[in-house]
Amino acid sequence: MKIDGTPYRSVWVDQQDGWSVRIFDQTRLPWSLDILRLTDPREAAHAIRSMQVRGAPLIGAVAAYGLALALRADASTAAMERDAAMLAGTRPTAVNLRWAIERMLARLRATPEAGRARAAYDEAAAIADEDVAQCAAIGRHGLELIQQIAGRTGRRVNLLTHCNAGWLATVDWGTALAPIYMAHDQGIDLHGWVDGPRPRDQGAFLTAWELGRHGVKHTVIADNAGGHLMQHGQVDLVIVGTDRVTRTGDVANKIGTYLKALAAHDNNVPFWVALPASTIDWDVSDGLAEIPIEERAGAELSTITGRAMDGSIATVRVMPSDSPAANPAFDVTPARLVTGLITDRGRCKATAEGLASLFPERAAAQHATLA
Ligand code: MRU
Numbered sequence: 001m002k003i004d005g006t007p008y009r010s011v012w013v014d015q016q017d018g019w020s021v022r023i024f025d026q027t028r029l030p031w032s033l034d035i036l037r038l039t040d041p042r043e044a045a046h047a048i049r050s051m052q053v054r055g056a057p058l059i060g061a062v063a064a065y066g067l068a069l070a071l072r073a074d075a076s077t078a079a080m081e082r083d084a085a086m087l088a089g090t091r092p093t094a095v096n097l098r099w100a101i102e103r104m105l106a107r108l109r110a111t112p113e114a115g116r117a118r119a120a121y122d123e124a125a126a127i128a129d130e131d132v133a134q135c136a137a138i139g140r141h142g143l144e145l146i147q148q149i150a151g152r153t154g155r156r157v158n159l160l161t162h163c164n165a166g167w168l169a170t171v172d173w174g175t176a177l178a179p180i181y182m183a184h185d186q187g188i189d190l191h192g193w194v195d196g197p198r199p200r201d202q203g204a205f206l207t208a209w210e211l212g213r214h215g216v217k218h219t220v221i222a223d224n225a226g227g228h229l230m231q232h233g234q235v236d237l238v239i240v241g242t243d244r245v246t247r248t249g250d251v252a253n254k255i256g257t258y259l260k261a262l263a264a265h266d267n268n269v270p271f272w273v274a275l276p277a278s279t280i281d282w283d284v285s286d287g288l289a290e291i292p293i294e295e296r297a298g299a300e301l302s303t304i305t306g307r308a309m310d311g312s313i314a315t316v317r318v319m320p321s322d323s324p325a326a327n328p329a330f331d332v333t334p335a336r337l338v339t340g341l342i343t344d345r346g347r348c349k350a351t352a353e354g355l356a357s358l359f360p361e362r363a364a365a366q367h368a369t370l371a
Pocket of ligand 1: 054055057094162164165166169170174175176202240241243254329
């Protein structure tokens with residue numbers, strides 16, 4: 001996508017040296033557009049853990065490049081397995097991270113040491129390129145929903161999205177935001193309600209910045225305002241991203257997604273979830289029982305960073321220093337509250353049958369494993 005006219009991806013190999021990895025420091029947005037250089041797997045792991053990069057597909061791609069950086073320095077099997085485990089352990093909920101590392105290892109274990117570093121860069125590039133193609137496909141399948149609403153109502157389409165599932169969360173396009181970008185580019189009159197969530201408020205810090213740079217009309221709201229807007233007919237459609245979808249259609253996503261789904265259900269607002277194939281966990285069928293939910297530091301809740309009135313960037317405490325803070329980072333929305341899934345292969349119901357209809361080879365493989 002473009003930042004003020006210049007096209008970017010959210011991760012790329014440095015063109016000058018041909019091996020180091022470039023990312024945007026998302027902890028500095030929207031105040032400052034800083035590009036970081038990653039030179040070893042520990043820096044890649046730090047970038048993921050500290051949320052310099054975040055969003056399920058992007059952390060998978062950065063972990064893949066992190067493994068390529070590791071193999072450039074030491075292509076032995078012992079080092080490869082050690083660094084793969086280190087990278088895979090950085091964040092627990094988004095399944096794309098595990099998926100990307102397993103895909104890399106499947107190729108690299110079958111590659112002689114001498115060719116491993118080259119193979120790792122090639123595989124990481126393939127993961128990144130496929131993510132771009134898949135997100136573009138999600139955009140096209142989601143665009144049809146927006147076109148239908150615009151055609152039916154003949155007025156501006158109001159969408160609500162939660163957290164950041166835009167191009168900053170993927171390699172390009174985004175998942176939930178891809179249909180919005182495509183509808184905007186087609187000249188459809190649309191407007192996005194952009195919400196939270198606290199504590200990191202990826203909506204206000206990242207989604208609003210992304211949409212603004214691309215010229216998409218949007219309004220930032222507090223995490224808790226969505227239900228009220230839905231009650232008053234101001235939301236035509238909700239589209240969110242996801243960090244893991246079970247084979248039965250349960251959806252793990254940023255904390256607060258479940259409350260949006262409940263409000264949408266109560267107000268007959270369609271609630272769609274956008275995802276690439278790499279976000280489906282075919283091994284898991286009960287999202288509530290089986291998806292690990294990341295607990296992040298309480299300091300993310302007790303402080304907030306922003307631009308002070310004198311222009312400096314400041315971190316301030318927003319609660320009593322002796323109160324404890326709990327910070328579960330994700331929740332699980334049961335499939336029954338999801339209108340449908342927008343995948344790179346098309347749309348389907350959030351059910352085992354729906355997913356199997358789009359990914360028959362994966363469903364059959366899963367069936368064979370269980371038999
Ligand atoms: O904690 P984050 O910022 O990595 O969480 C991001 C989300 O929850 C996104 O909605 C999800 O990863 C989908 S990204 C296309």
